[in-house]
Amino acid sequence: MEQNKKLSYSCKIFSVWEEDVLLQNGKTTRQSWIEHRPTVAVIPVNDKNELLLIRQFRIPAKQNLLEIPAGSMDHGKESPEKCAGRELAEETGYRAGSLVQLFAGYLLPGYCNEFMYFFLAQDLVYEPLTPDEDEFIEVLPTSFARAAELLKNGEMVDAKSALGIMLAENYLNGQTSFS
Incomplete structure (x- = not known):
């Protein structure tokens, strides 16, 4: 489940996103990932x-x-x-x-x-x-x-x-x- 998603960087090949993710144990973590x-x-x-x-x-x-x-x-x-x-x-x-x-x-x-x-x-x-x-x-x-x-x-x-x-x-x- 995603929450608070933010675009950190974008170019013609990919974008880098950061978002708060609610984990299965109920805790939230901040993760970065590449959209390609x-x-x-x-x-x-x-x-x-x-x-x-x-x-x-x-x-x-x-x-x-x-x-x-x-x-x-x-x-x-x-x-x-x-x-x-x-x-x-x-x-x-x-x-x-x-x-x-x-x-x-x-x-x-x-x-x-x-x-x-x-x-x-x-x-x-x-x-x-x-x-x-x-x-x-x-x-x-x-x-x-x-x-x-x-x-x-x-x-x-x-x-x-x-x-x-x-x-x-x-x-x-x-x-x-x-x-």
């Missing part, structure tokens, strides 16, 4: 059964990271599927002939309401969109075996990418999706 638009993550797999990973510099991590394509949905203006297609085209230059939702869930529910949809993208066709002006991305076709090595060796440290790759590999090996 829903997001998507796309696991693109080409006709050679390679993942299309991307490498880009991430300011908060202060390093280039290997990731799967991902991004935020426009404020209520697009579906998760439409957002997945847009992010895939912007970040890799490919359009998916087939999109399968593998999973959807909260990323960090202890302090953020960001909800992410994971999609497997196949039947890829090269049709690039103009990338965001602040994104400088390198596309790296990578086998599933190599991606596993990158994760094991700590060369890929993005958690959403680890989950997405495992979901896609399980799905492609006959396990049904979790959505």
Whole structure:
């Protein structure tokens, strides 16, 4: 139960809220949390059964990271599927002939309401969109075996990418999706 909710900070990506929360034991506590638009993550797999990973510099991590394509949905203006297609085209230059939702869930529910949809993208066709002006991305076709090595060796440290790759590999090996 929320009481006395106050906006502390807001920017184009997220807002920070503080509120008094009545706990189950009857006590009240002050909590801060981040409000974030829903997001998507796309696991693109080409006709050679390679993942299309991307490498880009991430300011908060202060390093280039290997990731799967991902991004935020426009404020209520697009579906998760439409957002997945847009992010895939912007970040890799490919359009998916087939999109399968593998999973959807909260990323960090202890302090953020960001909800992410994971999609497997196949039947890829090269049709690039103009990338965001602040994104400088390198596309790296990578086998599933190599991606596993990158994760094991700590060369890929993005958690959403680890989950997405495992979901896609399980799905492609006959396990049904979790959505």
